[in-house]
Amino acid sequence: MATHCAPFTSNLRNPSPPTTTHPHSHTLQSHNCTTFTGGLKFTPSLNLKVSAMEPKSSVRVQAASSSSFGDLAVMVNDCSGKMGGAVAEAAVGAGLQLVPVCLTGPGLGRSFSVQGVSVEAVDSRDREGVMDQVLKEYPNVVVVDYTLPAAVNGNAEFYCSRGLPFVMGTTGGDREKLIEDVLKSGVYSVIAPQMGKQVVAFQAAMAIMAEQFPGAFSGYKLQVTESHQSTKVDTSGTAKAIIGSFQKLGLAYDMEEIEMVRDPKRQIEEMKVPEEHLNGHAFHTYRVVSPDGMVNFEFQHNVCGRSIYAEGTVDAVLFLAKKIRERADKKLYNMIDVLREGNMR
């Protein structure tokens, strides 16, 4: 995961100056050797080429899809990763232009395809030059980031330095610094730890209920069970946020009481997780029972795979494009803002 200042090895080293300035670019900050730290996620089944991509293919960037959203284009870093790949697919599915280039971890450049569209993943050490070309071809690009926690701050600094509006779907990193950097730069961005729009809507509804009707469930008992793939050690932030709302509603509950199910047998039998999604799911059940046991509420949000996050990210991209077009004063958004905008498709 060590980062180093690799010398440029392609003609991207000295790209010709962009002929088109990004409409939201601002004074570039100097970011010497601020590379993608921590590397990027990759689909293990893909053949990882360790050599940098051929420069020619990165500069001859072409729209991956005709679009009904004007000249909006989406660059997904890193769409050779699982989550980035899902977003790229959802973007193409929504009729958006996918920039056929993305940035990947140092030494991990390679070619691959997204829904039949050929995409080049370029070594992040070449990012300045790549971005010059991308901005030239796609002045109205919105960047999506699904990389690794360790890369969050470095990547955001880079996007800010280039005036690139972006959706940060990657969790972790120094979130305070992230927000601070973004606000300072004035770039448009959506930053959210949970991109599942409908889950965020439910979470927000519970928060609003708690705020407006404090103590409405006083005396009631809460039981929370969640199931995730066995590799997830901690419980979900979404569950914690929703439990926080239940606490305000008057339910006495200790976060330690959350029942975390990681055993595949129980996941299938009790939680009804489809077997093919044992390795990628987020199931949550909240049971609320009255003191006399006569009243039962149950709330479930059960997610398999990545499509909800990918679709939510595409919604965030559309939202950001709208805000840019409107020259909105507010620059930093979250998924609640996206939700408030209503359906944009």
Add this chain to the structure above:
Amino acid sequence: MATHCAPFTSNLRNPSPPTTTHPHSHTLQSHNCTTFTGGLKFTPSLNLKVSAMEPKSSVRVQAASSSSFGDLAVMVNDCSGKMGGAVAEAAVGAGLQLVPVCLTGPGLGRSFSVQGVSVEAVDSRDREGVMDQVLKEYPNVVVVDYTLPAAVNGNAEFYCSRGLPFVMGTTGGDREKLIEDVLKSGVYSVIAPQMGKQVVAFQAAMAIMAEQFPGAFSGYKLQVTESHQSTKVDTSGTAKAIIGSFQKLGLAYDMEEIEMVRDPKRQIEEMKVPEEHLNGHAFHTYRVVSPDGMVNFEFQHNVCGRSIYAEGTVDAVLFLAKKIRERADKKLYNMIDVLREGNMR
């Protein structure tokens, strides 16, 4: 159910003027022969005395319980009925004073007990005199009405004419006229078709989510199943209200699609209704599924018996007492207002 101007048969005919004026009474309107129309609910197992109660017992009204709520007292019409009885029990359980007199249908006066407290149900034709006595003994009385749809408007007119603050838990009747009469009279009241506070909270949360995040579930599919006792022919208003919110959230749904379960076998096996509550339950399940089937939400509110409505009614009484004490400008409330007040116990 015909009403008639029965001549007074007891000394309640000419009661001595109340020595204490109800603090919220106003100019009495003339209500000649406006009796409880439609009769009142009764527990069939109780021995119904058709004679009017002995007047003496109605004037020697005594507190059924010591109270930590000052001199607040609750009169439940008709607490010889199932729902009224449940409210009377909940009121005593909450430490409130229960007025040991209530009004019942013409010719149906009798004595009975609520949690060991002796209560007289008095023929409603004697209501003017009864109320004089009640107001004399319990100037800070709040009336609760759980009678019959056909009695709603006549009863409300009577409460208004006597300046009696009241909680109307009875459904049906002419609701527009009810609201109009109450507003005109200036009495304090809580009027709600659904007294289950926690169900109302959930319903309101869904309404708020729909209002704030329109279209958040666009493309998703909705499935609604509800189970009630087999005597309930139509579907619940609560289900319809919640489905209305789902529609605003972008879910295409026709009310006709609601699956109403009335078969006891299915209620027990599929809906998990406890057998002892087959004759009194309200179970609702809403399933929301993403277009690709990968995301499932499920919301359930399952109520057995009457305790949730009884407890919610007691909350409404406490709320009303508070508003009266505060001399609030607003006079007419619903359960959302009660919920906003927070936990009052």
